[in-house]
Amino acid sequence: MSVCSSTRSYGDDLDELDWYHYDLSRHAAEALLLSNGVDGSFLLRNSNKGPDCFAISVRAKDSVKHFHVKRQCGKYSFGFNEFPSLQDFMSHFANQPLLGSETGNLIVLRFPYPRQVEEPSIYESVVAPSLGTKEGYLVKQGAIIKNWKQRWFTLNRNELKYFKDKMFADPIRTLDLTACSAVQFDYSQHRVNCFCLVFPERTFYLCAKSGAEADEWIKILRWKLSQIKKGR
Template sequence: MSFYSDDSSTDELETLGWYHHDLSRHAAEALLLSNGTDGSYLLRNSNEGEGSLALSVRAKDSVKHFHVTRKDNGYSFGFNEYPTLQHFVIHFANQPLLGSDAGTLMVLKSPYPWRVEEPSIYESVRVHTAIQTGRTENDLVPTAPSLGTKEGYLTKQGAFVKNWKQRWFTLNRYELKYFKDKGSEEPIRTVDLKACSAVQFDYSQERVNCFCLVFPERTFYLCAKTGVEADEWIKILRWKLSQISKGR
């Protein structure tokens, strides 16, 4: 993957694949902690003045921030200066260790791209992290939605008594949970998608807009209110399964 375009008139910074523009410090922390891994990093604007940038790096369960200054003749990072972003990236490849404020060495393993491969047809998907005004750093990170979240009412067929009941479903990471109602605190069940072998439309039921999730011990039959909504659920669930397969 190239971080650069061939258009010389384009600002080089704007072509950097992991430059997140005006992402805030707290949003960067929520993004990297929710969806990144140890060593994930991104570049963003800093509020410390014109030409100020920040490199945010995840180190296990925390995120460290490093000051980068943009100058007419390049970029200043620590005690070093780089004429172009390409030199900046080469530095990361050859000198991957960074000392945090606590003196800990961190490895820059993977840039976090601002464009993420995700389904684009379903509703209520957070491409990165939704930040709401008024949240503090302490309550922002744990409650930040993850990539590819979805929620909504679906009608589910019972496992033993084959009746249909409306349940509130939430999808977060690789967990599909369903609740008695939207306001319920405890889920009736949590389904681990890592054990799911297939998600597909189902036409065996008398109802319409149905789909099923196939597990070794059981097949879950679910119905949406509309065909579009069923299609959205199927697309995001299939995308989740594809991400699980890539990680195996």
């Protein structure tokens, strides 16, 4: 067993990084970067592989790649490279790609994604509190059998309910938006006008009849999440 001679405070080092997102989940990181980031946006989060393991999540075109970083004896290792700090790690890979994909795209750390992001003002201008309800048909992907079925959705307060059809009084399920971490357009299902809601236990995939309708659902749902964060 090796003994580390360094007594540097790792916690202070990490807290200085505004792109360190603590225990942000893999799914939530993907949702944030795909929804609000650009090619080269990245963030650091804790990995479930151990207390001294981290993950760098990077947006590469329309996907997010994850890379593990190990901390040991005051240094951060990635592959065969070691860095005295995460800032040095970032500076190195801002100029040298982490990886070249099979399509030839280079993954480079260009834009740190900060923990604190101001809510876009567009939510306030597009959705007023008096209009904070919505209903309509959406096509939803099943949880176990990945087929798609049309369901009637209603949004009221912090609850998104879906029903077998508009005429049914009892919902199939009620989604508590206080547990939702992100809402975004989705391209992974190869369907048009698709978006998703990210929850800890599951990501829900929904499709609207038009791009404008999907955009309207996303804007009002994001506005709801912004109000939840503000404690309203």
